Amino acid sequence: MLTHLSSIHLKKQIQQAENTPYAEQVRIGVLALQGAFLEHCLALYAAGAKPVEIRNSADLENLHGLCLPGGESTVMAKLLVQNNMLEALRSRIQNGMPVFATCAGLILLSRELPGFESQPRLGCLDTAVCRNAFGRQKESFAEDMDITVPKISMDEADTHCRFPAVFIRAPQVVRAGENVRILAQKDGKILAVQQDTITATAFHPELTENTLFHTWLFERAKLYKKQIS
Ligand code: GLN
Numbered sequence: 001m002l003t004h005l006s007s008i009h010l011k012k013q014i015q016q017a018e019n020t021p022y023a024e025q026v027r028i029g030v031l032a033l034q035g036a037f038l039e040h041c042l043a044l045y046a047a048g049a050k051p052v053e054i055r056n057s058a059d060l061e062n063l064h065g066l067c068l069p070g071g072e073s074t075v076m077a078k079l080l081v082q083n084n085m086l087e088a089l090r091s092r093i094q095n096g097m098p099v100f101a102t103c104a105g106l107i108l109l110s111r112e113l114p115g116f117e118s119q120p121r122l123g124c125l126d127t128a129v130c131r132n133a134f135g136r137q138k139e140s141f142a143e144d145m146d147i148t149v150p151k152i153s154m155d156e157a158d159t160h161c162r163f164p165a166v167f168i169r170a171p172q173v174v175r176a177g178e179n180v181r182i183l184a185q186k187d188g189k190i191l192a193v194q195q196d197t198i199t200a201t202a203f204h205p206e207l208t209e210n211t212l213f214h215t216w217l218f219e220r221a222k223l224y225k226k227q228i229s
Contacts, residue, residue, distance in 0.1 A: 010046050017050035026221045028065040029054040035071015035078040035104055039206040040214070047214040049221070057088045064228075065098045065215075065221030068105025070168065070204055073131070076104055077120040086120060093124045096227070098197040100218035101214050106193075106200040107131055107171050113172065125195050126177030133172030133189065133202075140168045145203075147184040149212045150194045152219040163210060165191070165203035172202060199225070 003064055030040045034054035044051040051067070068088070080086045093109075097135060101109050107222065108121050112128035134141075142164060149159040163184070173190035176182055184192035184201070192201040197220060205213045 004185065005104050007147050008169050010042065013048060014045045017048065018047055020050060025050055026064045026218065026225050027052055028217060029059065029063045029069060030067040031069060031076070031105070031175055033083070033170055034075045035069045036102075036204070037067075037069045039204075040067045040102075041142075043206040043211050043214045044218065046209075047211040047218050049214070050219040056083050057085050060085070060088050060092065062224040063092065063097060065100075065217050067217060068094070068099060068101035068108055069206070070103030070105065073107040073121075074119060076108060080108075081120050086122065088126060090122050093122060093198065096197050096224060098217055098224055099124075099199070099212060100217040101198070101200040102204050102206060103170060103202060106173075106202055109175075109200055111177075112175065125193070125198055125200060126164035126180050127193060128175035129171045130174045131171050132169050134170045137169055140166075140223075142166045143186075145184055145186055145191070147192055149216055150181070150183065150199060151196065152216065152223070160211060161212070163205070163212075164208045165201075165205075166207045167203050170202040 028049050028051050030037045030051045030053055032055055041051040042129050054210055107129055109125040109131035110127045111123045113119055114128055144162045145165045147163040151158050173193055181194045183194055
């Protein structure tokens with residue numbers, strides 16, 4: 001997988017993003033407390049963005065978008081509480097800052113977590129999410145799936161494509177509220193959703209070369225930056 005890691009193309013993208021003057025930068029934060037944040041940073045660079053790693057509430061200043069990685073949601077939740085970041089993140093997301101979340105990130109965003117009610121979370125996404133719906137680490141798998149990548153603006157169409165979906169102790173959405181759109185499902189399991197400025201997948205686009213979701217986040221972050229400036 002991660003073949004784009006060593007590509008000349010990615011190195012150029014990183015250089016370009018690094019050299020963008022500060023005033024023109026769209027700042028996309030990647031929560032870097034635990035988990036697969038580095039892979040998201042690389043995917044964001046590959047999409048043309050300049051990611052910044054987020055570890056405390058001071059890092060949240062001047063953000064235009066946020067990526068919540070996969071990993072271990074219980075550990076991330078604990079560290080978010082310890083670092084006083086839960087409320088600050090929640091209010092930014094509720095104020096319209098675009099978010100793309102994968103796996104543990106989807107769990108952190110979900111309003112309901114059946115069986116794990118006391119697990120701290122952001123709760124901004126009107127869903128119920130079942131953790132570890134596909135079994136243990138050794139039951140991880142990859143499979144091409146039909147998915148919808150949401151449009152950026154009103155005058156565009158959604159993108160429909162086959163997507164290389166990687167599942168690692170993946171969760172499943174078991175309830176999607178009326179404002180939550182289903183972007184991908186398999187055997188009746190909901191695996192990707194969108195609620196306005198939030199997009200979340202149970203699988204891991206950051207472990208593939210397909211940067212459609214990261215491009216979505218970058219474009220939405222550009223719009224958000226315009227809105228708030
Ligand atoms: N099962 C993990 C959790 O509950 C999520 C797995 C992942 O992010 N790959 O946090």
